[in-house]
Amino acid sequence: IKVVARQTCNLLAQADAQNRLSRAMQFEAVSKASAFMVHDLKTVIAQLSLLVKNAPKHRNNPAFIDDMINTTEHAVRKMSNLVEHIRKPSEDDDSKLVPINLTELVIELIAHHQHRAPHPHLEGTPPNATIKADADQLRSVLGHLIQNAQDATPPDGEVVLTLKIAKGNVVLFIQDSGSGMTEEFISGQLFKPFESTKGLTGMGIGAYQAREYIQKLGGNIDVTSEPGIGSCFSVRVPLAAPGPAKMPEPGYPLISDTTGVREDAN
Template sequence: MSDSNKDKNVQVLLVDDERHFREILAKRLVQRGITTLEASGGEDALKLLEKNAIDVIVLDVKMPGMNGIETLRLVKEKYPSIEVIMLTGHASTRDGVDGIKSGAFDYLTKPVEFEQLLRKIRQAEHKIRRSEAAKKEAEFREHIKQKMAINERLVALGTIAAGVAHEINNPLAIIKDAAGWVKQILAKPEMVDIPRKADFEKALDRIDSSTDRARRITQQLLQVVKTQSSEAVDPANMKEVDLRKLVGECIALVELEASYKKINISLETSGETPIVQTDPYQLAQVLLNLLTNAIQATGEGGRICVAVHASQKQAEVTIQDTGCGIPKEHLDKIFEPFFSTKTAGEGTGMGLYISRNIVSKLGGKMTVESQPGKGTAFIISLPL
């Protein structure tokens, strides 16, 4: 639950046709710090819901006109996140059961015991806040996933473009040289009288200027890719980040995935409180990449230990797994773009390349230690 949710006051709508009962109850709720609106029936309630953000409805079942169950169904259809507590007559708990079947949070029988109602309201509020938090987390996860996928594709495209530009530069240089060489020969005295000499010269000039143009294009392309990948971090995104908290949030995001393979992820912290000045989204991307790699490399029932350690000068995050390890001959290749030992659907080979770029943009370093067959540790260190 975030702080803003804790501070947010629960808004209750009390729906009952007995005015006296309703007014007394509303007064007592307000006395206990609960913002309470009143409605005398179902139609009235639905009208109020259009203009007010209500969290919990306390709804009488027996009302003239639209009864409680009908009102409940309409409310749940239009506002599924609102929780409804039904109030039923003493001898008609059946109504309560019907209510729950139609989506009510719970029911109480009249006469209402005030403290019990208050507890129910608090429970309903708690349920709402929990599902709000879960929704936020799912959104954050989706956002990061999308960002990662787009970023990986962009960097991959840029890397290909840079490679192509680089490769094309060599033949272009050869063409330009060769054209220059032919032009020099044409300039020799013995060539003075050859037929259509001027046409040849014109053609050579066109080859020369066209290769220049092609080279300018490849150079611009290289420049764009270079400035993109070495781009300084956007200062607007830099924030004071509690590294321990960020690591914890990233672990929570991959826990479900790990649970499919019965992998246990632990978090250990030591030293000072690791507050780093950094871009939390980019750093989360790095951590998620490393955690995902660790999960993919680790077999059923394995372990991943994440440790955050901070000293005066730097903070270190170690992600250690009990996975397959990395053979020695791969160790210096894994940070290269497109290096992957996974199938096309599972890996792009861009994760570590991007991650290392991000870490160095943030002023830190990323290293790896691995024992084939035993496991791997990736270590990120960031200046404090």
């Protein structure tokens, strides 16, 4: 009886421990999903916050009204995509992978990030490169990398983008003259989720998401950096088969002011 009781207690304790572990893993999954949601929603909040801030001053400006409608449409679309992804996280929607003119998208992103120094610029004469991707996700990934380069670089520094084609791939180089990173940080923390150099204001997700999505497209992101010199992110994506390229719809609605200078809504 003692042996049976002892064995029964062991089995019950093991079952209880397994249940606790299962619940802990579920809570961890929910916590990580929430962190990714918050990271994406920060962009939408920034857009709508700037819209509300400028509305009292420009409510009678027809151009502002047009931009306000575009901004709201973009925010609704982004939140709808996020909700759909949460409801069906395991489904890969390959139908969203359409031919996109990467060169025109990069030019659009550079124009979007001109609101702050250092101003990114495209070097040389870029080739006409077409890839297959989801326009919104690709724009978010590349925009994050450009913004990170600006964050790491002083206003009098440089952020230079270059497009090259080699062996069936297009490579986008994003080079900055910022603070740089150590080899230890690149190999151990840069692409690790929930590790951030921005303290409590950063979630350490952007670089991880960027590499995960580029790898999903069949490409990769490589990084070279030196502390005090700067960093270079190389984004390699396979070229699409020849065919009509689609220019993605503008994904960064802007809120106009009365001087004609457009303020960033993202």
